[in-house]
Amino acid sequence: MSVDDLVTHLGVHRNSPYKTFGSKRGLYLMVLRRHLADDVRPLLDALAGATDAAAVLRLVTSADLDLLLLAAIERAPVDEEVALEVTAALATVDRAIADALGIFPPDLAAALTAAALGIPVRGDPDKVATALTHHLGPLI
Template sequence: MGRPRAFDEDQAVHAAVKLFGSRAYDGVSVDDLVTHLGVHRNSLYKTFGSKRGLYLVALRRHRADDVGPLVDALGAATDAATALRLVTSADLGLLLLAAAERAPADEEVAAEVEAALAAVDRAIAGALGIPADLAVALTSAALGILLRGNPDGAGTALSQRLDPRA
């Protein structure tokens, strides 16, 4: 009979989301994971199979814990300015890094990224009553603002221009 697990899997996955979301997949070594997650190397491999296995679990957790609440909030948006502010203020670091770094080379990651972005697009289209292609454009603009690293500058200026009350 094996020893009981000496770590909290939920906490380890949460820490992995933060680590991968700040440094990307290729920027995180197995040694980094062992150090930051407080998990022994053997336990990491036994539980997740590989670094990639943990990455996929972390990406799915990110979708559930960060993208899911964003989608819910977007469902109540009443205008494009609100939708833009919601997206540019969300913690989407892992999603953006996954889209840029891993999705082009990994079909499973690409599917997770596509599902997350499609959910955001549908929420925006439904809440604002706009065509799907316009929702994709709004999502793309918001993510572009995040990628440029200036959500409070460009994002605020653009959301003010889009605000029907302004």
């Protein structure tokens, strides 16, 4: 999205985003941080009440984590500040999953996080979650 697209969509003067956020990157970082607070934080709270792998997978696959995933794929490799935000967010999700399921070592929780985040990309979340739970059940 160009700055022109942004100001047209928002109906503001072309200089307004720069005055408020300093740059297009500044706006991106603000939106990413807001996403982490508004979408990832509630997921962490919900994971605290999860009691089994199926519940964890349902929570993670139903959460709106699109911006986190896009940031991880597109911006984190080229922007150190975005990489730090993404890494910290994913680490908190890993810890929440590990705590909810009593998983040790933490690497298993990271693998479960990666699998859960990939489920929407692969298709039917319920079908994939059921298969994962069936096969991971003995491990957790």
